[in-house]
Amino acid sequence: MRTYFILTVLCFSSLISFGQKLALEKASPFTAVRWEKEQPFVQFESEWYRLEKLDAFTKEELLDFCKKEFGSKWQKRFSEDLVDVLQGLGYQPNIKVVLQLSKDGVSKTYTGTFTSENRNSAVLYNKSMAEPNSITLPQKIPIAEALADLIQFEEILKSISSYSQLSTFNYKFAIKKLADSIANEKTQVDMNRLTNEIAQIMSEIGDRHSSIKNESFNKKNHETYNLRLPFGVSALNGKIIALKKDEKGGNYKYYFGSHPYIKSINGITIETLINTYNYKDKRAPEQAKLTRGSSAIQRYGALLFENNIACSDSITVVFSNGSDEKTEMFRLTSENRGYASKLIQEHAVAHDEVGNRNFEGLSKIIADHIGYIKIPEMYDYDKVEGLENYIDKMLKSFSNTKALIIDIRNNPGGGREILQTFAGYLVQAKQSPWVANIAYLRTDKNISGDEESMIARYLYSYNSEKLANKDRKAIDQLNKGLKFEKTVDSSKFSSPFYMVLHSGKVSYKQPAYILVNEESFSAASVFASAFKGLQNVKIVGETTDGSSGNSTIQYLKNANIKVTASTMLSFQRNGKTLDGNGTIPDIVIEADEKQVLNEYDSQLNELIKIIYSNQ
Template structure:
């Protein structure tokens, strides 16, 4: 069997390290007829049974039976963390087979990340055999993070497996040696940074570039042979003492030499001349570096790391970056100087080499490293550190980015108290657009009131003062996010200035802890027990993706097929994935709708286009007019869905600028327990038109008005009905 099958992306259940009896290596722990901790992958036509009639040891074994051909297989798998040391890991287990005639069976074990693997393909078990003990032994090292193992069958027949055991260097798991870890700086970097020294910021900027370059390019670092965070702390003391560029470059050159010999790379390919993005390494030759240092950096570029990398991978089947083995250092909420510098270096280099939209920021990312070192180093407390990180994150202009974890002090300052009404920006004014529930006291306020001041300060001034701390792809989305926090407070009340028909009044309003506000999150969560579709007047269908379920699609196709038009509302986040299942209803032929750019771990910084993705045409095609509604709430999966529907035969998109953040997200951890994300792949229309930041540009722009809000009208739906009523295409029956 091809080893490729073991590269399939599988969600494996990890267990804590206990004695083997408690780890269910022998299938004795069952829950609802399933063996706890075990999973499977491969052809689902194979039947897996936890068999209490046949076993080698105890009561239960696991069996797999199927009639696949020689290319089909099914694998049982169990995963444990590799939180121990040792040099060799041996798996033993018992295997029984029946009628394995056009395939084979075996045990298997894999040590990740891609350290070693054996599936017994070279010593296949075939035919009919009674219980027999087999073993698989692999070499391991300190870079191992997990161990997966189990039994497999290829082709036709039946197997039973039972009584697995693992030993490490000949000892049981609970006696395995401890992993040898680099713990020198676990309690602090012991680094103090004085930015007042001559050329200090310039030198630290150079070090950050080289540290990140070596992290992703140097073969020995890529193998995981160094704790690269801690290597920074080892070089910093001498580096800061350098009195000249010559001294500085010697320190850097010796550092590179100590990493080990870089061998000639025969697999390294040149840059793709059609790459959308290429790594910018001009700083190597433009940075006044010594000839010796330049030569070494260029040699590493030409003979860079290839294949599996300890710190970076691309998610299989998608292509967004997976940042691996990154310690969040959550035990130090206010990191010291060295760790705060490390935070800048980590984030800058992750974006520099693996962010697909680096070229469309407002700022030059090449200048951002130097710009961000002072605020990080000068941060005097946890709050200032969080703010420095949030501002740097906001600079990449990606709505997926934010401080999703680790902004405890920011949240303390903002508070958890809110008024009992919701606000949004309409016609560039902060407007009350709803109350959280009908029983809420109104305090003399009503829907449509305009808030002009909060605690005496103009709303527009508050927005200007805070917008740099809101990561967003565009201004409408930034205002969307700012509006959520404008009336947030630690106090028990707020003073607001309200404008109604040109008259301004100052009101003191009570606020409540969000836990005590009914339906506080109703704008962002799925509404239960509400149908995703209905029939409007004039034979027009309406579908909301906020509540849609997979099983709704066939009902929609059946019940709305002869309507004059369908309004698809994506002013929300879809509750199910609809691009292909519902999108195919709107197109009569296979139609391209999107293509992606993905990064390259073999040449960090390079991004290339993949092939177009297509919406298929399945069954009967809808003949009426389709109107898709979008606004700044439409983000990520909503935008992707709108792109797919736009490929339909008679589809128009109306509304306003969407969030401009599409592409599968990648998670980034930074010192202090900070967690952020990025859009990990570039999303484009087939002709190369971008979507990031610009969003899904509507065919007809329609924005809500304050007047329409007061009159309780949905002006986008009104416009959609008008377009459908005026459409020249009148459906008779859906066609094949």
């Protein structure tokens, strides 16, 4: 009866519309939370109050849930991850929230707003209140508690994870094997070891958005975790090379010019380090696996730590030129002497400029009237004021250019709003509507209508009121020839959701090129995939590190290990998932030696040559 009453009240609240559903994952209506005898006092509009109620949930209901789900970190989760708490209770909050607060014995109702700024203030308050000599959480847990956490982890994969349903990996057997190993131990279980073992199991699933994290682990204070190789590491032509910076010119050169390739470190072959030790990226597309693997090898201490292997302070490296070898000993260092290409450095600058609301460096006319625009991240417009207007203005200004280059290399993803803006220009009227993405939600329930988490990604059910009959005709037409690479079990997934794009009032008529690389990830990979196949659009560069997961976060109750898992399967128009496949470019342009070593963008310049050769 209580649950029914809560749902009734929540439905009524939606009807009287406290507005838009909250899209932020990390947000709060409070700027701080302090505790007195396990009772929360919240800071709201610069005043402290007792919390009595939040929307239809009483304080007791919220705290009971936190204690049950988050164990020793229940207060931290309540104060910093309130959105997760409410979602865990089956409720997606609105941006505006009804708060029942009391002060000096007087209780009043207020309207609060979930913002990331509030949440950041709450996090800073918690840090400021932490005493330097405070007691740290135990790094070992009893065997029985570890075994209970493994049971919970298996249930997460079974009932929540989307990719565990597609994977052929026998995770149940792997978990049982780990449980048997733990059961035979005589002492308590080390939490770092448990985290890493669980992470290795998760990596086999093929979920590129998944992660396993022991949040009580202090990386800074660990003896060997922060040890790095004393030279740079990068991928080139399918191999791993060692580099050092040329201090005079700012470019890079081979650490040993006569022997550029790394063959092994401490007797472990480079292939083993890439394919086995760096298990987090083992299911990534090949070039992404090499690039991310080279970064992992650079952080050698962390790589060994994540494999539960002790790390000495010195290593033996074998270099090769393909025919003979050279062996050298090195001491590891805590200094960051790693490789950072011109492309990475420019991306960081562009990202910072956008953060400062300076957009002018994102676009320009290059090479005699070719429009160029860089998108460093798939930003949400409400977080970056003015960006939407800027992109729209620049796309209009490019209407008479010879061609358009959209550069999303090294873009880590984000939301899909920017994709919608570009759709209006790139989708031509004769190809509109354009079905760009098909997705399924992991569920044991019969879901056929729209879902909030999918709406936020512009994904709608077939009969959604958001789709017109012409959209459904386009869906029907695509489905006639569509064959998925893997079968979707209808008993474990929802009906499909579709992202359908439309042409705008004025479309870009000249050729458009989307420049991608192996570090175009998540929503950036969705961006490339969405426009692939349009008549005047070509994807150029290297295969993206595709992923699109609609992730959820769970905490193992005893060790408090954070488990992030995807709940969605996301398919491209070719029937392949984004995860593990990425989007293959129409025109392949690899990063060559000149781009890797020197401050020269070979991919962009080669694309310019191609554009002019097609004129």
